[in-house]
Amino acid sequence: MKSYLKSPLSLLVAAGMILSGTVRTWATEAPREVVITAKRFEFSPKQITLKKGETVTLKLTSEDVTHGFFVRPLKIDTEIVPGKTTEVTITPQATGKFTTICDHFCGVGHGNMMMTIVVEE
């Protein structure tokens, strides 16, 4: 083992492995970002489409009051506070149409504030 590491060739190979590893990291793409805006009593857009297994970052903002963003099958339960961006990164593992609701009471139309997240193959 020692003699192997002392070999100039092996050092070169090792350096190459490290370098290739670094290059791989650089080559990893940042998750796709999807922007969703909430305001009483709707989300915009009303529907987004994701791919199964694809990592996506949802960037959530509110134009007025605090809203909720809840979709049990995708294990998302967060708040959208006005003045800041809430980021949620997910990698959906199942296909389907998932109803997403505001679960932070925001007024008379709260009960119908929802959108759909579609996950396709």
Added chain:
Amino acid sequence: MKPSFNRRSFMKVAGASIGVGALYRIVPTWGAGKEGQEMGRLLGKANGESVSPFSFVQLSDTHVGFNGPPDPLGTKAFELAVEKVNQLPEKPELVLFTGDLTHDSENPEEHANRMRLFQKISSRLNVAKIKHVPGEHDAGLDGGKLYREFFGDTSYSFDHRGIHFIALDNVSRAKPEVGEEQRIWLKKDVARFSKTSPIVVFTHRPLFDLKPEWEWFTSDGDEVMNVLAPFENVTVLYGHIHRQNTQRLGNAAHYAARSLIFAFPDPESGSEKKPIPYDKDQPFKNLGIRQITGKQDQVPSSVSLSINDVELSVREFAGTAGIQQFSKKGVSL
């Protein structure tokens, strides 16, 4: 045959919808035989007060202030409900309102007016004890501040004829949750009771996942029910879903009362979450009659009981069409 007494079945809750909520009769089922009487005595000793028969009414989702296409009659169903309760041949000792007493308003003064109107109508109830919990339309926007001014605490407990009643607030934190502070309080509140004590929880949202994507759930409902899990006789009454529902989960039976404003469809029907449209020819349809009865033939003569005796049988009243039809048929409860 020697009767076998099952402690779990010592209390029978028979609910009868009157088209306006639900009437519950509390009937101890140990009425016959020495063993039953002895069990009643022991339970009474353990629980502080022996359960004795009485009835109470649950009313829900009056939404005072709502006036729109799904229900242009506003408070009419609520007012009729009050009349019907006052006409009951078996006078209830208690009325529980399970939230959404009012429809919310952006204007606090207008919301206060709606609470005053609720109180004015409910004050016509010829009932000694009236208790409330808030719904999200009462307390979701201001954390329950206005509600407390009118109705007091959003969570509390009291005893009535040997039954321990617990009001739980799962709306004023804006999210569908009870919250840690209230769960700690609940644990302390029930600590003094034996596991056979009858407990009735009344709250607004279901304490289980009935339909999360319609916000028909309480996020920490499992934790609440875990606190109550050691108790063998737990009844949970709730509203929010504007339709009747019955579920038995573990030791607890969960019952939703119909609303006194528009109804929602059956979520299992594939429908969207939209109020069932108003029918001018049958204005109280879907707020209407569905009678729930306990197994009356076994009350109170038998003490040969099993857990099945606590379950309710549900049968739809023939030609369900609401309060008007109810009145026409002259059905007495």
